Amino acid sequence: MSSDRVFAPGERLKGRWFGRDYVIERLLGEGANGKVYLARTERGRCAVKVGFDAVDLQSEINALSTLFPPEDRSPPEPDRFGSEVGRSGFFLEADDFVLPEGDVPFYAMAYVQGLPMQVFLQRRGPDWFWPIAGQLLERLVGIHRAGYAYGDLKPDHILVTADGRAELIDFGGVTAMGKAVRQFTELYDRGFWLGLPRVADEAYDLFSFAVLCMQVTDPQREWSRVAGLPRHQGAASLRKVLERCRMDAGAKSILRAIIDGKLTSSAAAIRLWRDAVPTAPQPPDLDAEAGRYLALALGGSAAAFAAALYWTLQ
Amino acid sequence: MMKQILLITDGCSNVGMDPAAAAAHAAVEGIVVNVIGIVDHGEVGARGMREIEGIAAAGRGMSRIVPTSMLSRTMQMMTRQTVAHTVKQAVESELRQIVGERTSIGDLPPAQRAEVVRVIDRWSESADLRVALLVDTSASMRPKLPAVQDAIRDLLLSLRSREGKSEISVFHFPGGRDGSEAVLDAAWTSDLEKVSRLFYKLDMKGATPTGPALMTVVRYYVSGTLDDAARMEDRERSQPSAPDRVGARADAAAQPEREGLWDGYVV
Numbered sequence: 001m002s003s004d005r006v007f008a009p010g011e012r013l014k015g016r017w018f019g020r021d022y023v024i025e026r027l028l029g030e031g032a033n034g035k036v037y038l039a040r041t042e043r044g045r046c047a048v049k050v051g052f053d054a055v056d057l058q059s060e061i062n063a064l065s066t067l068f069p070p071e072d073r074s075p076p077e078p079d080r081f082g083s084e085v086g087r088s089g090f091f092l093e094a095d096d097f098v099l100p101e102g103d104v105p106f107y108a109m110a111y112v113q114g115l116p117m118q119v120f121l122q123r124r125g126p127d128w129f130w131p132i133a134g135q136l137l138e139r140l141v142g143i144h145r146a147g148y149a150y151g152d153l154k155p156d157h158i159l160v161t162a163d164g165r166a167e168l169i170d171f172g173g174v175t176a177m178g179k180a181v182r183q184f185t186e187l188y189d190r191g192f193w194l195g196l197p198r199v200a201d202e203a204y205d206l207f208s209f210a211v212l213c214m215q216v217t218d219p220q221r222e223w224s225r226v227a228g229l230p231r232h233q234g235a236a237s238l239r240k241v242l243e244r245c246r247m248d249a250g251a252k253s254i255l256r257a258i259i260d261g262k263l264t265s266s267a268a269a270i271r272l273w274r275d276a277v278p279t280a281p282q283p284p285d286l287d288a289e290a291g292r293y294l295a296l297a298l299g300g301s302a303a304a305f306a307a308a309l310y311w312t313l314q
Numbered sequence: 315m316m317k318q319i320l321l322i323t324d325g326c327s328n329v330g331m332d333p334a335a336a337a338a339h340a341a342v343e344g345i346v347v348n349v350i351g352i353v354d355h356g357e358v359g360a361r362g363m364r365e366i367e368g369i370a371a372a373g374r375g376m377s378r379i380v381p382t383s384m385l386s387r388t389m390q391m392m393t394r395q396t397v398a399h400t401v402k403q404a405v406e407s408e409l410r411q412i413v414g415e416r417t418s419i420g421d422l423p424p425a426q427r428a429e430v431v432r433v434i435d436r437w438s439e440s441a442d443l444r445v446a447l448l449v450d451t452s453a454s455m456r457p458k459l460p461a462v463q464d465a466i467r468d469l470l471l472s473l474r475s476r477e478g479k480s481e482i483s484v485f486h487f488p489g490g491r492d493g494s495e496a497v498l499d500a501a502w503t504s505d506l507e508k509v510s511r512l513f514y515k516l517d518m519k520g521a522t523p524t525g526p527a528l529m530t531v532v533r534y535y536v537s538g539t540l541d542d543a544a545r546m547e548d549r550e551r552s553q554p555s556a557p558d559r560v561g562a563r564a565d566a567a568a569q570p571e572r573e574g575l576w577d578g579y580v581v
Contacts (some may be wrong), residue, residue, distance in 0.1 A: 017424055054420035055402055058431035065428070094424060101344040105420060179439050180475040186387070191471050195506075231464055 005048070007037060015095035016103055022048060032152075032172045032183055033057065038111060046092055047111045047169075055104045059182070061107050063174035064091040067146050090167075112167045113242075114159035118216045126246055128172050130145065130278055133251070134211050134301060135166040137270040140205050143174070151175050152183045152210035155216060175200035188212060195232040199237035203264035209256040211238070217245040226227065231234065235259050250276030317345040318396055319531055320389060321369065322462060323450035324352045326362045327524030328549045330494055333365065336528035337373030345374020345535055346400065348392045349530070352458055354381050369524075382458050386465035390472050393445055401437045405430060442479040445469070446531050448496060451486040452512055452522045463512050474504055483534070484509060486528035489517045496527035496535070 007013070011024045025038040025045070034051040051057025068091040090110050096103040115121070121128055136158065143150050151173025160166050173183035181200050186192040188208035198204070215223050218241060238259050242252055254272050257263035263272070318341055327333050335400035337347040351358045351372045358366070368379035374397060380388045402419065409417045409430070419430055419573055447469075449455070449462055466484060480500040489497035499512045 054418070054427070055434060056421075056429055059435055062428055062432055077556065096420070120516075140551065179477065180472065189473075191468065195471060197471050231468060302403055 005050075005099075005101075005224055006035070009271070013039075013097040013099075015093075016098050018093060018095050020093070020095065020108075022097075022108075024048075031170050034106075035171075039108070041108075045111050046108045048104045048108050050097070050104055057105045057107070058094075060172050060174065061091075061094045063176075064107065064109075064171050065094075065149060067091070067143060067148065067171070067174065076118060100253050110170075112159045112161065112169055114161040114165075114167065117155045117158040117160055117166065117212075120160040122218050124164075128160075129213075129217055129247060130251065131164065132160060132166045133209075134270070134273050136168075136209060137266060137273055139166070139168055140202075140209065140266045144177075144205070146200050147177050148174050149181065149202065150205050150208075151181045151200065152185055152188075153205055153212060154185050154188050155212055177201060184208075187215075191229055193233060193238060194235060201264075202266045203258075203261065206258045206263065206266060206269055209269075210255040212244050213247070213251070213255055213291075214238070214241055217247045219244065219246060234262075248276075248278045250278065316397055316441050317376070317535060318393060318443070318444055318445045319345055319347045319373070319448060319528070319535075320386075320392065320446045321347065321349045321450075321524070321528065322352065322389075323349070323366070323522070323524060324455050324458070325358065325450070325452070325522060326365050327522050329523040329526070331522045331525035331529065333525040333528055334372040336525045337356050337375075338531065339529060340535075341372060341374045341534045343532060343536055345532065346375045348375035348396060349377040349464055350385065350388055350392070351377070351379040352382055352385060352455070352462075354377055355459070362388075365524075366511070368558070369528075380424050382461045382551075385458075385461055389465050389469050393443075393469065393473070396480075397438050397441065397443060398434070401434050401441065405434055405437075410511040417576045433476075438479045443473065443481075444502065445473070445480075445482045446535065447482060447484045448527055448531050449484065449486045449513070450522060450524070451516050452488060453520055455465075456516075459513050466509050466512065467506060470504065470506055474506075480504055481507065484512055484530055485527065485534075486513055486516070488519055488521050488523055489515075490530075493517050493519045494522055494523040494526045496530040518551070542553055 002236050007024045009024055009026050012024045013024065013198065020041055022039040025040055028036045028038050028047060030036070031049065033056050034049045034054065037048045037050065039046055039048045092108040092110065094107040096105050115123070117132065135165055140150060150168065152170070157168055157170040159169050173181065175182045181198045181199050181204060183200065188211045189194045190207040191198045192202060212259070239256060242255055242259070254263065254269065254276060258269070263269055300311055322351045340347045346367060349366045351362065351366045363379070366379070376392055378388055378392065406418055407551040419427060422430060447466055451459060470482055473482065481504050483502045485496040486499055487496040491494060500508050502508065
């Protein structure tokens with residue numbers, strides 16, 4: 001009952017245990033332990049993750065049903081399909097697709113239409129960094145309250161909707177507190193950078209959060225090469241990168257505290273993050289602004305130049 | 315106690331017994347043998363490929379050919395999946411006795427499946443685990459050894475994060491009295507310091523005695539100490555055709571591959 005079978009658009013599938021019909025629309029992407037499709041049900045669209053392995057997928061389903069318990073789901077069960085994540089909960093149902101060659105396990109989740117975090121920030125600008133990062137912290141607080149760590153926090157696992165809502169979309173790394181982290185990516189892993197244990201705790205997720213915040217605000221985009229660097233470089237090298245990141249001083253001091261292991265609670269982190277709301281005008285990052293000026297001036301766009309000038313003077 | 319051997323090599327054996335037969339010895343002792351072939355330039359070759367797959371099949375484990383940059387995550391993925399697979403097999407065999415023939419976990423209704431997988435996860439996390447690393451240090455492997463050492467340390471870092479007691483030991487080959495054995499670099503330990511200085515005093519001879527080296531590690535597992543292992547080896551040499559005494563070989567070769575689990579793992 002494991003499968004790496006690919007479903008074709010238009011393929012009709014039926015859930016074995018709950019009987020719901022699904023029509024595959026297209027492949028959305030491939031997670032670490034399964035493929036994710038966009039599918040249509042009679043109630044609306046949803047995303048469907050088809051697992052490679054029944055046991056592995058069930059572990060993820062177990063975590064999801066704890067994070068999104070049925071009693072918290074409103075409106076009631078059948079109407080949640082096709083609706084937005086925010087008010088309906090992310091996890092919809094788990095079942096097996098009936099296939100001639102054997103059943104294949106899957107679960108259905110809300111379909112999040114959005115851009116990966118780093119793409120969103122590139123398109124919509126650095127003003128969005130603070131609120132999006134703040135939402136991520138809120139999501140982490142929720143997961144931590146339920147007794148889990150998220151595990152594999154990275155930009156690829158975050159989609160930002162057109163109205164600026166950040167959603168976590170892959171729960172394959174979710175691990176009960178105190179256990180060995182189920183899935184991680186070296187770049188965001190405190191074991192890789194600091195040689196610290198890969199045990200699921202709040203600080204593990206906060207460390208990944210700090211690295212991803214740096215990655216999406218670092219003007220020198222050399223992060224693809226980091227994986228080739230030696231392990232256990234220590235906090236100092238991360239602090240150096242943090243200095244050049246395009247974010248205000250308040251956010252920087254919070255991330256520095258996380259890197260140094262002084263801030264280990266997500267609830268405390270979200271409080272500090274809210275207190276550190278950048279005051280308008282924003283951002284006060286002069287270097288970045290100077291860079292933008294120069295680019296605009298050289299580009300010869302007088303109108304844009306005037307607008308940027310106005311904005312800075314405001 | 316779960317027992318694994320992880321063989322890291324970049325080519326074919328050329329001395330001594332068939333390494334697949336040695337892996338079959340390990341399987342009989344309840345030790346799973348996984349194999350990683352490291353290849354940075356070119357290919358491992360059809361013969362090398364067959365040998366690596368053959369060792370893993372006989373050792374009831376998995377095999378994978380990867381570049382050095384993928385070594386660390388592959389080691390962790392293999393170790394972890396082998397633990398999960400071992401637990402799953404044990405649970406499924408129990409299930410068969412309770413529920414009947416041909417019951418796999420995927421056949422259970424959702425509620426029971428959720429409960430059974432919760433048990434599997436708990437067991438995988440809390441079981442005691444030993445992994446013996448056996449590293450080919452023949453000439454072509456030399457440039458890769460710093461990366462291997464790094465990856466071993468990182469593996470131990472992950473294993474130390476488990477609830478269950480986890481230990482590794484490290485061997486390299488060729489070495490020993492006549493260059494045909496595995497040499498112990500680090501005895502069973504969970505101490506990161508003990509695995510930070512590996513692979514000194516390497517044998518400069520060119521042979522790759524993968525089979526005999528695997529046997530040294532199996533004996534170390536069984537007898538507990540290296541001295542005993544060495545003594546056992548002397549006894550072994552006086553006995554003819556050791557591989558023939560193993561009945562599990564054909565059985566192990568018939569074991570279906572578990573490639574499907576592979577790609578789905580990000581570490």
